[in-house]
Amino acid sequence: MRFIPSLQKKAISAVYLALTVQVVATAALMVFEQVRGRRLAQEISTLGGDPHAPGAQALVGAVTVFAILIMLVTVTTVAAVAAYLTWLIRARRSAVPRASAAPVLAAWLVPGVNLIAPPLLVYRLWWASRPPADRHGRWVALLAAWWVSWLAALVLVPLRLPLRGVPGNTGLTGLGPVELTTVVISALLCAATVRQITRIQTTGARYRRRAQEDPLPPRADPVTPQAVPPILTRQIPTQQAHHTRR
Incomplete structure (x- = not known):
């Protein structure tokens, strides 16, 4: 795994x-719906869909x-998905240099598979990035919460976006x-999962670079003079030496 390159940093910024x-566009649509949508839906219903009506x-x-x-909302959602997939492909190649983009595209674009495979793919990427073992529980909780919220948004928002064209107090999109x-x-x-994986990859790469640039000094050989304690290398006074010979 290599140090996070500048292209990867740009991919991360693009995701954020x-x-x-996307959130700003959705909020703007929600505000329009609450302020004008209900009344506009009633007015369109009154016209009966005739563009030439008074x-x-x-x-x-x-x-x-x-x-x-x-x-x-549609364009920003597509852009968010594209930015996330670009980051995911590059993050996998940072963890596994020869990783192919095909599994990522298949996991996200194949219908049915994209309901289960994406979080499993991100989970494997987290492990491939060599994270601290004590963070596994928090990572699983974060990943599960993100995917549940994504599925909830996927169900709630698209079902309400098409123009309903029916009378009532439901508004344009609901x-x-x-x-x-x-x-x-x-x-x-989603941003939190990107941040977690990026932090792990960046930290791990920094430690490896530091180890390569500043290697630890070699351990002292016990048979070399440097390994002998100074007290054993001091010369014995002459009188003590004679006394020892006697």
Whole structure:
């Protein structure tokens, strides 16, 4: 395992930035939903979906803002996934230089497999990075919490994002504080897993570099003069030497 290169540092920063932008975009959509979404849904329902109906032009601005926010949430989510996969591939190659990107892409992109394989892949990466043994329990708890929150966000948010187009008080998406909280928790825990693995790899590589640059001095050979205690090398006074001969 080598010292974390500059490209890996950029990948880590990209993950943090993408997660932050995703949370901000989701929060903006939630605010729009709470402030304007319910009333806008009722107005669209009243028009019956006819863009040429009287009053339809007055809704163009609000509908456009809603469409832009939906697009931003989608794009930022894709960007966050792409940044995370880029970091994950590079982190695996830092732990195992010849590691292939294929398992990472398969674990995340194959339907059904991507519900189970990703946390197992990250768990193996953590072990390959040679972490301290006493942190295993905390790591498993963090990894499990992140994956549960990610699955919860995956279930709650996409089910609410499409325009419902039905009358009532449900609003455009139904996106509210609960869904936003789930997204925020998932993003924070994801960033925490990235930080944990990065810290382990950086610390381990730093120790190995220090050992290579400042090797320990060789142990003294017991038969060399340097290994003999000074008290045994002092000359015996002449009188004591004669006394000893007698």
